[in-house]
Amino acid sequence: MTKRGNTGLAKVKEIYEDRSFYAKQLKAEDKKIIGYLCIYTPLEILTALDIVPYRLFGNMREPITNADAYFPTLVCPFLRSILDLGLKGKYDFLDGSVMPHVCEVGEKLAHIWRTYIDLPYSFYIDTPHSKSEAALEYHKEWLNEFKKSLESLTGKELSTESLKQATKAHNEQRALVRRLYELRKTEPPLISGAETLQVMKALMSIPVKEGNELLQEVISEVKERREGPKGGTRLLLWGSNIDDIAIIEIMEEFGANVVMDDLCVGSRFYFPDVDMTEDPLDGLARRYLLDLKCPRTFIGAAVGDTKRDYPKDLERRFGYLHKYAEEWNVKGAILYNLRFCDIHGFEAPLVKDYFDRYGLRSMYLEHDYSESSLAPLRTRIQGFLELLT
């Protein structure tokens, strides 16, 4: 399933550069392709019904024109770009879309999208904001509704066994991604940050089984190759959506190695597994509500709390980041945010506080999701890296 019969990283690059090509090929083979938004869609349900999950991305290299009529310029440029591509017909090959409540603007996108983009199927999942037991039960009900809607679309009944098999396949992919990330712990890392992002994006464009084969090829290739990244300042990249390698390439051109990330096109998407529960929806509901670590999900007080201890609060929310920083031996962190992303905007100063507690330097970087605005970021990145060396 490639244009030129490539394998490993060459195949990754090929998919990254023309990701819809493969989806269209699958479509020609009578496969159903469903586009999904962000990280809260339980892909296992799609896979179990032989539907290919295809992540919706924007294109920061293409000016937003058509979406202006429905989405103002002061909302998330990434989501605007997705709508723009949809309005331009670039997602016409999809059989449908599923959009969870990933954020307020994402929620609006779901409804505006189905008003103007005529796909045979669309579903919206009301993912709760919090992690209470009641929220978990509610979330499971929504996953069940989603499952029923897909059964109706495909005319097939989804068996527990099929869902378990699909869950295993996706967990296998997660394990392989974690293995790939292990290869970034070495000095120098065996795979660059930009290459890793390409792998992530390729995986989000093809069926899980093919993705797993691709990952195995990539892992073998990366372990064996001699011309990998050179040593440099080891960085952790935290933030909102990054779906283009340009920003990471700037960091790596200036001699940094982006060795770890907390990004939704990265570890945030792949690291937590789904528990293999008797009713697979239980495991899915838990994983997609409780275990994903996007700041869109609220962590606050519990019954019995009468005060808030800020350092403990930070530890509870961001403890995993210190672990990442230690295990991947990072020297600094870049806190990347898309302009107008409120969720990450409120979170970034607190993440900075958290890193400060451990003496890890960090820098906040805001980007408007356009190619033209990368230039001023170069100077800031360069300055930050000089500070770290």
Add this chain to the structure above:
Amino acid sequence: MSGEKKEKTIKRLKAMYPLRSLVDKMYERAVEYNEEGKPTAWCMVNWWGADAVLRTMDIAAVYPEDYGAVCAAFGTAQAFLDRCNSDGFPDHLCGYARNGIGYASRMKELGGIPPEAPMSGMPKPTLLLCSGYFCDTRYKWFQSLGRYLDAPVWLLEMPHPGVRESLSGDGTQKHIIEFMVKELREFIAFLEHLVGKKMDWDKLDEVVNDLIEMNRVWHEVNELRKAKPCPMHSRDFWSCMPASLYVAEDPGKTAVLYRNLYDEVKEKIDKKEAAIPEEKYRLAFAELPPWHSLGFFDKLAERGWNFVVESWSYHPPKPTDLSKISNPLERIARHTYRHFAGFFEEAYKNGEHLGYFGYPYLDYVKEYECDALVAHPLLTCRTATNHLAYVQDRLMKVLKVPTIVIEGDIVDLKHFNPEEALRRAEAFEEVIEHYREVRKKG
């Protein structure tokens, strides 16, 4: 220059004033509670999901969202905004939130209410209550206040189903209400521990009934505004809405004030009195007005622009009979959910997908016979802005009703230019006339 004060063009309702003054008392009450060592809460507007519970538990609530508007009106917001930015928060965040963060930062520095705080200021809270209703800021903002305040932060959830999903699933609505009730139970358990006293369920029952009745009367007042000419301008709506939205006073007492308002509006309708000298155009307004420049509406009133309806989100829910539901928490849940989803069935029938923020404008413009919508996108408020282009498009496509867009902000004065807006409004009258003709021709 004459020493005489020029009479305002918009005729304000007398019954509005006692309602408006309730908000001042809300701040005073919170400061008094704090001084007496009684619990206080900083709350996000929760569309009545938590207000009855807080009032029954005798916790004094203030609303930093409203306080952002207060600081804007008193000219003290800029210093708080600057402080927030210098603390590392991006300047594209909500103006209300940045004002609130700057205020909390200053409060931490001083150990108490800053002397420059307008009205009585907001006292140090016992509790920070977020709401999952509508926007991300309304829970992320309070989470970020942990830097400055040691109060625990609680989130009261609000489901946001889509129109189709909410109506097509066999048990979706049941699950929504069950979820909300469970969340309320957990919230009460948290509060009981926090303030060291048990919920008085009989009292809660009573407060919930009063609150529902208060909103029923307030809804009826707004129904009267469909009259031509309309005797109640949006200025009066905005002055009266906080009494309901913040449950600023005992809702039983507030209901009496809304009844007085109803009587006054009804009397004016009987006398065919309009809120402005001559109602040439009937307008709907979206979303929050420029609080710092409300005199702008008088200028428009001079041109015959009467604002007869405004943002759905600040209106009370459409009344529905909840008297047979014995559990007060379920009544709260259904009342709040009714606000959110009250237009869903109609939206579904009409093939519209944005059942809140979107479809209500189609309904209002039709029902209140509006000639146009004035959309006021706010530079730092995603929630009040992200649907406006869509609404503009739907109004034109479905009803052939035009929209004029006048940009501004809720806190930052410099984004709103009233002179330019007036010039554009004058030119827009031709567009209004044109589409009147288009609609007539069908």
